[in-house]
Amino acid sequence: MSKFLLSIKAQMNEALQHSEADIISALRQGDSKALEIIYKQHYPAILHFIVQNNGTDQDAKDLYQEAVIILYEKLRQEHFLLTCQIKTFLYSVCRKLWLKRLREKGKYFGKLEDFESFLPLEEDELGIEENEQKLGSMAIAMEQLGEPCRTLLIDFYVRGLSMQDIAEKMGYTNADNAKNQKYKCLVRLKKLFFEKYKKFEL
């Protein structure tokens, strides 16, 4: 009897692991259905954690999306190996981010209420802060770049529009003209970005 139960338990565990492994491998390939499953599955735990620790619905949503993005980006890197459950990973990242945000706001009173086991994530082992610095510097550089360069570069590099579409949208006479303009903008962006980013590196 107990043998039977044990075998069932083993099977269930296997099924669980299997499904999580499936999801991870699907995510690695950028499957959006897998992303949806994960996203919907783990949000309640994070919402609970944030709300119990001085946060709002909106805080929970922002943080959770950031954590899912980090997970997604990590899984897209071939050499990254997820050593814990997805839930634990997301919870640990959210916890770290929320701790940081509370400290910035001066609302940290020395203790968080925890509901899950979590990885300590000290020393920026996931490169979260490095990433934030990069993207933050880029956002600032883009701001300083001003229009029309900003829209032009974002449309081309971020939104993936073709030079032809951009020329039409922005009112350039032809695609070549727009292309010329784009490279001028890129030179300026490069200058602005590396000024910022190097400052951060110091």
Added chain:
Amino acid sequence: MTLQQKYEWIEKYLAGKLEGNDLNDFETKMQNEPAFAQEVEEHKFLLEILAQMAQREQLKAQMNLFHKDLDKYKAWVFYKHPIIQNFWKKHFATIAVAASVAILTAIGVLWNVKNLNQLKNNQTAYFRSLKKDIDDVKKRQSNLEAKTEKENNTQPIDHTATAFVISANGYLLTNYHAVKDAHVIFAESKQDSLQRYQVKVFYKDERTDLAVLKIEDSTFQGFKILPYALRLEADLGEEVFTLAYPREDIVYGKGEISARTGFEGDSLEYQISVPVNPGNSGAPLFDEKGFLIGVINRKHTLQEGAAFAIKAKYIKALIDSIATTQKIEKQIILPQRNLIATLKRPQQIKFLQNYIFELKVHKATQITANK
């Protein structure tokens, strides 16, 4: 090569679109010119970040779509709502303090209002004389009036007080206020044996609130020698006790002399910390050794544990003045010797209790007249 051409070349290389000689040229240039290699590296870095931004933007758009299905998780229960919860968490201490202040204020106001009302009621009389009104007895008795009058020919008891013997040949001392309107007075003691005598007011002095009663009863044959004597001055802090009839039985009360003056600085009285009740009026006050040092007459109504007793020297003064001004057949002889000084308190009381009487005071009423 213009800047634009150079950038296009680099981007083509990074996208893996260079082939053949073109690719060879590019790689040679990178090897030979470190500045160019650096430029390619930077360009690569920049494009990576832009690509990352693009990916993030796309992911966010996707997740926002997913999130619409998650709205059911919004905590909309009022008290669980994060804004309410945060407000509560943040301001709990403040709210608690504010609430306590509010409650204390409310209690304070109620208390003050109550005190003000009391003040109004008692502005002229802060003290209460200690005779015991027997309102309910009055009521009950009014129902039985006809009967009572036929059988006993007595009026209903108006109030009771205490009196004690000051002269073995038949004089008692009590308060003026206890007997001022009295028509018929009975003095009763139910200790060792039942003694019940009709007494008359012999002399009353409103100023000192003292009254001397004379036993006028055919059954009275005189008391034995009194076991106590007068002591004219007592000291602050001395232990004192009293025996009185606030109810049908004799009651012992103990305390100290807490002030040399009485109500509002009245030098006629001591202030004492003896628990007293209506019915204590006229009760003797003894010191530790059983010397008579005063007569209890009233208590403070606003202050717990503050009662007053007329000093013994005014008893002596009163008796002296009676002796010189009144013509009387039987002289009032104040007791001279204290016989119980060395006894313990229960023994002292056994001796004293037979000399202390409950006064039952009847007033003249219209009803008797009608009959």
